[in-house]
Amino acid sequence: MIVRGHERVLVQGITGRQATYWTARMQDYGTRVVAGVSPRKAGITHCGVPVFGSVREAAEHVPLDVSVLFVPPLSVKPAALDSVAAGVPKLVILTEHVPVRDTMHVIAAARKAGTEVVGPNTAGLVTPGESSVGFMPAFDPSIFRPGRVGVVSRSGSLGTLACLNIVRAGLGQSAFIGIGGDPVLGTRTRAALEVLERDKRTEAVVLIGEIGGDMEEDAAGYLPQMSKPVVAFVAGRASPPDRRMGHAGAIFQGDRGSYSSKRQALEGAGAVVLDTPSSIGPALLAMEKSDGIR
Amino acid sequence: MNIPEHAAKALLEDAGIPVPAGIVADSPQGAARAAARLGPVMVKAQIPAGGRGKSGGVQPASTPAEAHAVARSLLGSRISRHRVTGVLVEERVPVAQELYAAVLNHPAGPARRVVLSERGGVDIEETARTDPGSIRTLDIDPRTGLRPEAARRLVARTGVDAVAPAVADVLVRMDRLHRDSDAQLLEINPLAITDAGDMVALDCKLVIDAAAAARRPSLAAVAAPEPLTELEQAARDLGLQFVELDGEVGVLANGAGLTMTTMDVIVHLGGRPANFLEIGGDAYTKARPALEIVLAQRGLRSLVVNFCGAFARTDVMVDGLTEAWLELQPDVPAFFTIDGTGAAEARRMLEERLGLEPYPTMDQAITAALRADGRGAP
Numbered sequence: 060m061i062v063r064g065h066e067r068v069l070v071q072g073i074t075g076r077q078a079t080y081w082t083a084r085m086q087d088y089g090t091r092v093v094a095g096v097s098p099r100k101a102g103i104t105h106c107g108v109p110v111f112g113s114v115r116e117a118a119e120h121v122p123l124d125v126s127v128l129f130v131p132p133l134s135v136k137p138a139a140l141d142s143v144a145a146g147v148p149k150l151v152i153l154t155e156h157v158p159v160r161d162t163m164h165v166i167a168a169a170r171k172a173g174t175e176v177v178g179p180n181t182a183g184l185v186t187p188g189e190s191s192v193g194f195m196p197a198f199d200p201s202i203f204r205p206g207r208v209g210v211v212s213r214s215g216s217l218g219t220l221a222c223l224n225i226v227r228a229g230l231g232q233s234a235f236i237g238i239g240g241d242p243v244l245g246t247r248t249r250a251a252l253e254v255l256e257r258d259k260r261t262e263a264v265v266l267i268g269e270i271g272g273d274m275e276e277d278a279a280g281y282l283p284q285m286s287k288p289v290v291a292f293v294a295g296r297a298s299p300p301d302r303r304m305g306h307a308g309a310i311f312q313g314d315r316g317s318y319s320s321k322r323q324a325l326e327g328a329g330a331v332v333l334d335t336p337s338s339i340g341p342a343l344l345a346m347e348k349s350d351g352i353r
Numbered sequence: 354m355n356i357p358e359h360a361a362k363a364l365l366e367d368a369g370i371p372v373p374a375g376i377v378a379d380s381p382q383g384a385a386r387a388a389a390r391l392g393p394v395m396v397k398a399q400i401p402a403g404g405r406g407k408s409g410g411v412q413p414a415s416t417p418a419e420a421h422a423v424a425r426s427l428l429g430s431r432i433s434r435h436r437v438t439g440v441l442v443e444e445r446v447p448v449a450q451e452l453y454a455a456v457l458n459h460p461a462g463p464a465r466r467v468v469l470s471e472r473g474g475v476d477i478e479e480t481a482r483t484d485p486g487s488i489r490t491l492d493i494d495p496r497t498g499l500r501p502e503a504a505r506r507l508v509a510r511t512g513v514d515a516v517a518p519a520v521a522d523v524l525v526r527m528d529r530l531h532r533d534s535d536a537q538l539l540e541i542n543p544l545a546i547t548d549a550g551d552m553v554a555l556d557c558k559l560v561i562d563a564a565a566a567a568r569r570p571s572l573a574a575v576a577a578p579e580p581l582t583e584l585e586q587a588a589r590d591l592g593l594q595f596v597e598l599d600g601e602v603g604v605l606a607n608g609a610g611l612t613m614t615t616m617d618v619i620v621h622l623g624g625r626p627a628n629f630l631e632i633g634g635d636a637y638t639k640a641r642p643a644l645e646i647v648l649a650q651r652g653l654r655s656l657v658v659n660f661c662g663a664f665a666r667t668d669v670m671v672d673g674l675t676e677a678w679l680e681l682q683p684d685v686p687a688f689f690t691i692d693g694t695g696a697a698e699a700r701r702m703l704e705e706r707l708g709l710e711p712y713p714t715m716d717q718a719i720t721a722a723l724r725a726d727g728r729g730a731p
C-alpha cells in the first residue's frame with residue numbers, strides 16, 4: 060500500500076470542512092486529486108475538481124486509482140461499498156469510530172472485488188516527493204523527505220514523530236503507511252511489512268506499534284523472511300491493563316496484547332526494539348554502517 | 354460497552370436461547386423474596402468483570418435467609434474495580450454437561466468467529482493452555498450469518514452427540530444476536546445441558562462495540578457504567594480521552610500513540626506519569642477544558658505538553674492552551690515540545706504569550722520536567 064505520484068485520487072465527502080482543508084494540502088503537495096463525491100452537492104466544482112453524486116458516477120467520467128474517505132462514521136459502509144462497486148483499486152478510510160461490524164463487511168466485500176483497504180482510523184499514506192493521501196504533514200520538510208526508510212504506524216501522531224526523527228538523522232522515507240488505530244483494519248502490520256519488503260526503494264523499516272490486539276506478534280512471524288532490517292517502537296509500556304488508551308484498538312487484558320508480549324515477539328524475531336522514539340535516528344544510522352542504508 | 358449479565362440474559366431469551374429463571378435484587382430483602390419464589394438459588398454479583406466466581410461474587414443459597422445473608426455481604430462490596438449495586442438471584446439448574454460457546458470479532462480474518470468447546474465452566478484462556486484440542490472454531494463471512502448446516506458440522510467435530518442439533522441451534526441464534534447487537538463478544542460459559550437434555554445459558558458475557566452506541570440506543574441505555582473517577586467522568590462529558598494514574602508528571606499530548614509514548618518515556622527516564630490525556634482527533638480544539646482537567650489533579654509537580662501535529666493542528670492547540678494558561682495562571686511548570694502541522698505559528702504563540710521556548714525533543718522536555726520535580730536525571 061504505497062501511494063504513487065501518478066495515481067488519481069477521489070475524495071469522498073470532499074465538501075466537508077476538514078476535507079476541504081486537507082484536499083487543498085494534498086493538492087499543494089502535488090497529489091493528483093481528480094474528483095470528489097458529495098451526494099447532496101453533485102454538479103458543483105470544489106477545490107478545483109468536479110463533484111459527483113456517487114463514486115460509480117464519478118468513475119464513468121474519470122479513471123480512479125485511490126479513493127480517500129472523509130465521511131462520518133455511520134456513512135463509511137455505504138460510501139466504501141460505493142467505491143468497491145465502482146471498481147476503485149485502493150480505499151483509504153480516515154474516519155474514526157466506524158462500527159467494527161461495518162468495517163468487517165467493507166473488508167470482505169473489498170477482498171472479493173480485489174480492492175485494497177487501508178484504515179479505518181488512519182492518518183493516511185505519504186510517499187515523499189510524490190503523493191500524500193490523508194492528513195499527514197507531508198508538506199513539512201522537517202518531517203518528510205525522500206529517502207530509503209519505509210515506515211508503518213498504527214498512530215498518526217507517533218508516526219509523525221518517527222518521521223521527524225528519521226529526517227533529523229539525515230535520512231528520509233521511501234513510504235509512510237498509516238494503518239490505523241482500530242482493532243479491525245484493512246491492512247494489518249504484517250501486510251504493510253510485506254509491501255515494504257517488496258518495494259525496491261525501501262532499505263530499512265521503522266515499525267510503530269502499540270498495545271492491544273496481536274498485529275505486532277503476527278508481524279514478528281514474518282520478520283525472519285525479510286531481507287531488510289526492522290527498527291521498532293511499541294507504545295503503551297506504561298499503560299494500565301483493561302483501559303482503552305484513546306484508540307479503540309489500544310487495550311489489553313492480562314498478557315494478551317500487552318507490551319511485553321509484543322516486545323518479546325519482535326525482539327525474538329530479530330527487530331531492534333527501542334525504549335524511546337528519539338533513538339530511531341541513531342538506530343538507523345548504526346544500521347547504515349553495518350547494512351549500507353542511505 | 355459491557356452489558357450486565359441480567360440484561361444480556363434478557364436478550365438471550367428474546368433470541369430464543371433458554372436461561373434460568375432469575376430476579377434482580379438491589380437489597381438483601383429483595384434477594385430473600387426472590388429466593389422464596391425460586392427455591393434453591395445462586396446469588397450473583399452484577400459486575401462486568403471476569404473471574405467473578407473466583408473472587409466470591411457468585412454464591413449458592415438454599416433458603417431465603419441464606420440468600421439474604423449472601424446478598425448483604427455482596428451488595429456495596431468491591432470486586433476488582435467495580436462496586437456491586439445489584440445481584441441476580443437465579444434458580445439452580447441440574448447440570449449434566451457444561452460447554453463453552455462464543456461468537457467474537459476475529460481481527461486477523463477479519464471475520465466473525467464461532468468458538469465451541471466441551472470444556473465449559475472454565476476460562477477459555479485456561480482451556481487454551483490445558484486442552485487446546487477441545488476448542489473448535491469456525492470463521493464466517495461477516496456479510497452473512499452462520500448457516501444451520503455449518504453450525505451442525507462444527508458441533509459434529511466435538512464430542513457432543515445426543516443434543517448436537519440443539520447446540521447447533523443455539524450457535525445460530527448466538528451469531529444472529531451478535532450481529533444484530535453490534536457485539537464484540539457474546540460468550541455463554543457455561544452453556545449447560547441439563548439432566549433432562551435441555552440447553553440453558555448459565556452465564557453470559559456481552560460486550561457491545563462502543564462505536565455502534567448511536568445506532569443501538571437500547572443497548573447503550575442498559576450498559577454497565579464504566580468505573581470512572583470523578584475527574585475521568587468530567588473529562589468524558591467534555592468529550593476528552595482521560596485516564597487518571599498515580600504519578601506526579603502531568604501529560605497533555607495529541608493522538609493516542611503519542612500520548613501513550615509520552616507516558617512511556619516519562620517512566621523510561623525515571624518519572625511517573627499522572628495521567629493519559631489526548632486532545633488529538635476531533636478533540637484538538639478542546640485545549641482549554643483539557644488543561645483544566647489535567648491541572649485539577651492533586652500532587653502534580655510538572656506538566657509535559659507534547660504536540661506532534663498531523664490532523665491535529667498544533668497552532669490551534671497552542672492557541673487554546675496559551676489563552677487558558679494566561680487566564681488560569683497555574684503554578685505548575687510546563688515543558689513543551691511542538692512539531693508537525695502548524696508548528697512554526699504555534700512556537701511563535703508560545704514565545705509571545707508565555708515567554709517559553711519548546712524543547713527540541715520530547716526526551717529533553719521530560720528530563721527538564723523531572724528535574725523540576727526534584728527527581729530523575731541530574
